[in-house]
Amino acid sequence: MFDGLREKLQKITTGFEERIATASAESAPAAPKPEKKDPSLLGKVRVLVTDREFIISEKDIEEPLFELEMVLLENDVALPVADEIIAHIRKDLTGERRKIGERVDTIVLSALKGALLDVLGEGFDLVSYINNHERPVKILFTGVNGTGKTTTVAKIGAYLKKNGFSVVIGAGDTFRAGAIEQIDVHASRIGIRIIQHQQGADPSAVLFDAVQHAEANHIDVVLADTAGRFHNRVNLMNQLDKIRRVMKPDLIVYVDEAVAGNDAVVRAFEFEKSVGTDAVVLTKADMDPRGGAAISIAHTIGKPLMFLGTGQGYDDIVPFSPGQMVDELLSEAA
């Protein structure tokens, strides 16, 4: 995952490096060319830059920053978010400019890293959350239509079961035809009890029953599936709010897909505003190996990413780790 973005970012860092190289060549035209063909990017920048005195001015980085912004946009980072990341880097870089002799490569990379880490925030460790929490832990899944809530519920159910927790699923999507059958098949395949009503039933009632069942049977985790809904449908959002009031979830997990574009920001914001969000799951990350939507959503609502969905199997779910991702993104050995 995120290969595309990493590749692009590295191209851009090379762009920075070239700019810096030109700039430093201008500032010290007589300087001999550095040792040839150091394969490592950081090495090259270091040689070119650190041995001379050089200041980054805002003008110098204007063009590479524009390119970087384009790269972010091409990778589905939403426009306002890309703008802010760029502003962050610009501020960081021009703030550092007076420190003559400081290694510019480090400055550029750490600015970028800082900006991305800033945006992505901390990850979210579900297992330790459950361990430190009173049982049953009630988790409500929200999101727009077709992002993969039901599949994610099944995957997380399998994941928790593997980690030794007992799980019950509440089939709260009572609207879409076939949804109850879908989650029912999933649940029986992974061996998890499911609480369901008829299609068209009140989802609050279903999920309340699921919570009751968990309390009566000392089950660790309740996973509450819901019908997909658009954030601009007031009545459906009110229904979700009612679900929240009735089942009192400990965690509200917002599910969105990695292929989503700028709208990801809008809907993440609206869901956060109307029912709240505690953590985010990004599905279909195998479809889009770039990391744009993750950055957009995390930046917009400031909530941690918990899992990435990476395929169609029950095991295709990986806990999200921001530090690792950013390191991977910027690592020398691409």
Add this chain to the structure above:
Amino acid sequence: MLDHLGSSLKDALKKLAGKTVVDRTAVEDLVKDLQRALIQADVNVRLVMQLSQAIKTRALEEEPPRGMSVREHVLRIVYQELVRLMGSAGEVKLGSQTILMAGLQGSGKTTTTAKLARHFQRKGLKTAVICADTFRPGAYDQLSTLCSRLNIPCFGNPQEKDARVIVRDGLKATGSAEVIIIDTQGRHALEDDLIQEIIDLNTLTGATHRWLVLDAAIGQKASEQARRFHEAIDIDGVILTKMDGTAKGGGALSAVSETGSGIVFIGSGETIEDLERFDPDGFISRLLGMGDLKALVERAQQSVSEGEIDVNAMMRGKFTLRDMYKQLEAVNRMGPLKQIMSMMPLGNIELPGDAYDMTSAKMARYRIIMDSMTGKELDEPSLIASSRIHRIARGSGSTPDEVRELLKYYKNMKRALKGVRGGAGKFNMQRLMKKFGGM
């Protein structure tokens, strides 16, 4: 949050409003804002760059046609270029055909399949669907439930694991149907075995149409996915789903440009009837976050002929009841005031709230009242005092209060126009009146 998306473009257009010659900086600003608007609408970044280059070149090189302001000229170019990019709406024939649905997971294929079946059924065609989704649990239940509500035959076999077998059997079972729609499993273009499956299905069915179902929210990935699907099965139409959300659907532009096809339908809601034929103009408006450009142009043209307003008199600060009468007439032809204002790309002029709230019934009422005034009163509204008010009320069958209300409305209007004139200079005023009065 959403509103400000379109507004930056409006601001850019406003900068062009007062200009008589095409100004390089203003055009560049506009193009930059256009880029932002389109990127936010998820149009492919490269496509946006090409498009904005074309617009810039044309805007700077082409001479504005006579009588067309710079702003209109640039807007027209923007509009034309977008239309060119989008191509025309994909064709849908009413006749015997087999339609193969393709798309990513969760894009809405199954729902759209049922909606399409409903569409053809309503057109009087014998329709059947085949559920070839062998992967997702509940897929067959979903489709057969939707279809049984419509009395449309739905073939499928949840036990069978090979989609090819299902489709082969399905084609036999649904032989007499005129329109056969095949729903397939969601797949993305990087899954080679699934892509092979859909190639096989395409060969097997000899499908008349291969439609790509695309979520309106899809981002930059739309291009690549569409290209791969196109390479595999030669996509000849795009269906854009979930347009009832806030996503602007710019991904569809990428898909259309990759596949060289057109958008055929738009899914706009959760019920079975929520499927619309694609309308390029509405789509462009939504992309840019601006009012419906084409509709405005058309309506303004329709009401051009009559209703002359003495702009010059108004320039001198003389806005009489007679002017208002003409204006109401013109506006009446163009639809409710608020709608007109929202359709106007630069309609950010602050009018008093009650000016917006005028209903057409009230406008008609006002005109009747004004019909009872003398010519002198219309030209010199300050003449109208208590006894005249009573006379006018009697003559028009209204109450004196209604006449006073009209006079108050007139005063508000006058003040608003004065503000516009003072603030934005002669040129803007003239253009405003042109739009406003449709002269």
